Amino acid sequence: MSTEDEHYFSADPSVAFTRKPVEAEVWGHRLSLVSGSGVFAQGRVDVGTAVLFRETRPPAGGRVLDLGCGYGVIGLAVAVAAETAVVTGVDVNERALLLANENAASLGVADRYTALTPDAVAPDAVFDEIWSNPPIRIGKPALHELLLTWLPRLAPGGRAVMVVGKNLGADSLQRWLGEQGHPTTRLASAKGFRILETRA
Template sequence: MAAHYFTEDPDGAGAAHRPATVDLVLPDLHLRLHTDRGVFSPDRVDPGTRILLDAVPPPPAHGDLLDLGCGYGPIALTLAARAPAASVWAVDVNARALELGARSAQTNHLDNVRFLLDRDFDAAAGAGRRYAAIWSNPPIRIGKDALHRLLERWLDRLTPAGAAHLVVHRHLGADSLHRWLDTRGWPTSRAASRSGYRILRVAARPTPGPAPGKTP
């Protein structure tokens, strides 16, 4: 069941193991990824994820980068490969997916990425950490309210010059999400559109300036 990949423990949810590998082949890299049942898109790299990785500009070469809702890690591992001097953080609720991502990091000799459970993240990475880039194929199917809470939590962790790139299919609410992000104060634009998927570029919320007549 697809719901298994929203749980911390797919074993307890009845998702029996079926280990496999998939290949992620992009113009600039080739990664072999470990997969299993009970994670998102275990049989192939999800089309939306591939479009995101094809369409986004290169990540910042330095700083902290985040894959939000990383699954078994195709986005996080691409970030790590494309920005070897950066620190890449990958967060999810699914422990099996995170174990697979960590195995793939070892397989592909990428030592600049860490995979962390959502509930452990702030203790391990630091709640005050700010991200120069966030890349995400966000978990749309958790529901609009839960998705909005997730994005509100993480998008305010962008650095002032940072940006997030999100991939969402138009039939799953990409355009309404675009409008919601704008109304919540995150300047949002459509960076690319392909096969029904939208790549939304979300800038950090502007920092309010000092009130008139006051100095910072």
Template sequence: MPQEHYFSSKPADRAALRTVPVRLAGRDVEVQTAGGVFSPDHVDLGTRVLLDEVPDAPSIGHLLDLGAGWGPIALTLGLESPEATVWAVDVNERALDLVRRNAQRLHLENVNAVDPSDVPDDVRFSVIWSNPPIRIGKAELHALLRHWLPRLEVGATAWLVVQKNLGADSLQRWLADDLGAGWRVDRVSTSKGFRVLTVTRET
């Protein structure tokens, strides 16, 4: 059988699904993953660094996981904030299918796994947590962040984890220059080769 492309967009059939034990929101759970999505065998190191660093998620409002993969960030948001509306955004239909399966397994009715075009234009976010897809290329990454960061509510913050050797410091500088007045961009921690950046909308 030919090996699947690393990022397959077609949803996995039942035979391709694998059950993986993970720890999310302080509890041990089992999730379903499959080949063709990012880090199918475990919570990747960058995401774990991010989840260890972020403060408690807002209890209400709209919360965004940008580049959801199989869903570790979105599922954590859903578990921590059952009264909030969680948006798990990805362009990979296989990833979205896995997020939906996992939300169902964990009895999370507040997690919406959707294509970016399916998020209503008037939705504004109380927080963004993201391990952004750095490897899509600088131009595409910048376009992605330019689209979603301005949808933060005033006073809200995006938390981003970026590998240091994949351009975390240059991304921090670009964010500060590109967003300009009314925004604050900070590096809040460095751990295991990753930077955690915050982008706060001040006005």
């Protein structure tokens, strides 16, 4: 694990915490967000997430999990676009959670968006949809454990939508999910990324 990754997961307090604004146009809505040092994709919307937004439509509503939420861009875009969606963001990085919750407040959706550590999510919580740019770089065993922890929490008829880099193993991940009993199809492919949809 690189030093940068270690900082990410421990949110190392020795790394100065500076906030950086991010402007994003998602599904016809303008989002003014704040990212920060030590948090994935500070100061920008990363390419994979941008592809995810461009190749999909927002969920109609329901209970949505933003898995590996970072500063909250995916889940907050869902909350803004789908006025009946109740979104839970999950991340291990305390700074990311702080930023995501601050962003929810500034966008006026804090009543429907909450970012939490995995342990703080109610053990019986289920979700109609999971949206994620999953943290591929944590390594295959940790990624598999993460997905096998959360995918079973999809409600009957629910789905997960994920963006994964082709060079980071999107196709093998799609196969592996199918083998685990989570049938997964490719919704789109663009700029070296796959949009995968896993059905409950």
